[in-house]
Amino acid sequence: MQVSSAAQRSRTEYTQRMNRVMDYIDSHLDGDIDLAALADVAHFSPFHFHRLFAAWMGATLGDYVRRRRLEVAALQLAGNTRISVLEVALGVGFGSGEAFARAFKLRFGQSPSLWRAATPQRWAAELRGARKLHQAESNLDQAGHSANGHHDAMSDSQSFSSMQVTLTTLPAVRVAYMRHVGPYGVSVNQFWTGTFLPWCFAQGLLPGASCFGRGLDDPHITAPEHCRYDAMVQVPDDFVARSPASMATLPGGRYAIAPFEGTVPHLTVAWTELLRDWLPASGMKLDGRPLFEHMPPDARYDAVTGVMQCELCIPVQPL
Template identity: 55%
Template sequence: MTAPDTSRRQYARRMNRVLDHIDAHLDSPLDLEALAALAHFSPFHFHRLFAAWMGETLGAYLQRRRLEAAAQGLTLMPEASVLQVALRVGFGSGEAFARAFKLHFGCTPTAWRAGSTERWGRYLQAQREQLAQLRKLDQDGRSVGSEDGDSCNFIESHSMQVEIKTLAPQRIAYLRYIGAYGPAVTQFWGEKVAPWMQAEGLFGRPSYGISHDDPSVTPADRCRYDAAVAVPPDYQASGEASITELPGGRYAVARFEGSGAEIGAAWSALFREWLPSSGLRCDGRPCFEHYADENSYDPATGRFSCEICIPVVKL
């Protein structure tokens, strides 16, 4: 491994540590000096490095993440007032929050909440149209949704087979991808994650795909996804990999079989069709996909199976 490669991987670990800390402390002051210390950089250099790494300044990133988290909260926590949502993401007043929210999303927080159902409907329709286009472009003449595990039936069904399970926390090592969810994530697993797992002797262990952002809210090129694998207590991260804990607790768990192009629509359907009628809501833990073993993926067809896991609490 060359010195530039080693240096870049160290930078990735440090920056991911900062991003994880920010998400866990959106309701707290997040000053430049403290975040720079977390990354082991001087404040002056950290500010410039963060902007170069993320494509936006630290201040712009913090504002965007707080507003995106608030937008999700307005949709998924209907029992919370607008002020409560604002305070949960670090705004000191409802007025300041309302001004920033309208500037970012083009509408008031109240209007955003009222339009949640319609917005999810548009997003789900876009997912369906994308799947229809992929079928037309299939060079092998295979249907993207086959009779065996047809994800379109999964999406259309209003009686999805969802179980509520209590999952234990899991220590994981992960590599991070930033960009649009969908087929590019599958490519990321094949080209970067699989060689890393093989080199580290991690094949055969439970693995996870962790989506940190709502693609109907966050710009596609800013969405964050962690490809992770369960690791023992004595495992030490190397290269670009980072270590964290996947939280335990109650999750809604649904079985999925299909392709990388289809899973986004399955996620959308669960949030739009199943969750509102479940008597539950999401909390602040990340959503993820659970892959039980290395046989979850068929390289010949690109199809895979997993469990979609949504963290839930009572309304």
């Protein structure tokens, strides 16, 4: 048992160090990413770091950085039509438009300009697919709940596209977090209930604190197995995170906020509605901060039906 516990502690420590490395890479995509600097972030020897990174991530450091640069560029091309392709390329660390165009086409099968031009059609197709999947799931839910005497709160209620969205300025929040890597959806819910919430209660942080969920990747661009999600809880200024949690600051600023009530599959559809339907018509655009879900201390969660309450928070700025 002692060996198993020690191995688990070691794996957790490696996970936290690699999370810091991935966060550092994301915040430095516009410049040179030095191996020695990353090794210092991870507190590993520069001599061994490259091999450790490749073994842990299943990709070389160069391949990982290239993937992140292209994924961020794809998001920027789609979400901000007022900056040029060259500006996007330079902003994610490519030295020339030509090198960027070659790498982008190899990754996404089309040029950056065509990707941008096809965004409305691509988003419309994603929105149709999400709505179709939601309708099929709602029909199954209705049948199941009728048989069991339960009713799905979302099956007959709000249309996601009609959610009331408000603009407000939020303060920065100090949080403790754990990261889930893998497909969004049910596995994230299991991560909350089986891992993160028990840790929060053990630390005395719940009940009473706000919780947040932060998806760091767009699942329409990033492969499901690479999608990162942070489960977070607000902590006091003097709180010191203990393994397996880490500390971070959730950025403040201007956000578009939409109330949500439903199950995890419905949550996925709601995000798609907001980003593919509401945002293009809003006169706003995304900025570089991540989207997140806010669960206030009084937010309700029904363990039987899986229905939850939260606020969907989109970082925005004027076009």
